[in-house]
Amino acid sequence: EVYECLVKDYAMPSSDTCGYEKGEGHPQIAGSFPRYLRKMVREKKLLSLEEAVYKATLLPATLFGFEEKGCIEPGMDGDLTVFSLEEICDKADYPHRGEPDAKPLGIPYVFVDGKCVVEKGEYRNTRSGKTIRKQEK
Numbered sequence: 001e002v003y004e005c006l007v008k009d010y011a012m013p014s015s016d017t018c019g020y021e022k023g024e025g026h027p028q029i030a031g032s033f034p035r036y037l038r039k040m041v042r043e044k045k046l047l048s049l050e051e052a053v054y055k056a057t058l059l060p061a062t063l064f065g066f067e068e069k070g071c072i073e074p075g076m077d078g079d080l081t082v083f084s085l086e087e088i089c090d091k092a093d094y095p096h097r098g099e100p101d102a103k104p105l106g107i108p109y110v111f112v113d114g115k116c117v118v119e120k121g122e123y124r125n126t127r128s129g130k131t132i133r134k135q136e137k
Contacts (some may be wrong), residue, residue, distance in 0.1 A: 003039055007046050012060045025100045033081075034104035038088055058112070068134060069093030078114035081123060107134045 005011055015032035033056060033112040040047045047055070061070025068077050079111075089104030094100060103121070112117035 003044055003046060006040060006055070008034070012055050012063075020101070022101060023099060024095055025099075027090070027092035027094060027100045029092065030101045031092035031104060034083075034088050034090040034107065037083070037085065038090065042085055042088075069132075078111055080109075080111045081107060082109035082111075 012034040013032060014095060016026045016028040019027075019031065030039075035047075036056065037052055041049050041052045058070035068075070069079070070076075072080070080092075081117040084106045089105045091102040091104055092098070092100050093102070105121075107118065108121050109116065112126075115126055117124055117126045117128060
């Protein structure tokens with residue numbers, strides 16, 4: 001049912017994020033988007049890759065008014081995830097069954113604010129990016 005809902009034009013994937021201790025928390029912290037792409041595009045074929053990426057990037061950026069987010073062009077924030085659709089797989093699970101913060105497979109590179117934060121699948125302990133807040137006009 002969750003996947004059927006995500007087909008709607010206005011539906012967007014999301015994740016659970018918050019502070020947590022290593023080995024605790026919910027598998028959605030590390031696994032939401034890899035699972036979304038694996039299920040919606042590769043396995044169930046409910047969305048094209050382009051539709052799935054749009055729903056996870058430009059659609060929420062536009063809805064929430066983040067004009068510098070959501071697409072790749074000059075002047076935009078440089079946040080990119082390089083992944084293999086054939087390999088992407090969430091490995092996170094509930095604490096009593098596995099690791100809720102287990103890193104996914106198939107994501108060799110992540111760039112945040114133009115800086116490489118994941119290289120060859122390994123987090124580089126780089127602090128980049130910034131907290132963004134929507135200012136009411």
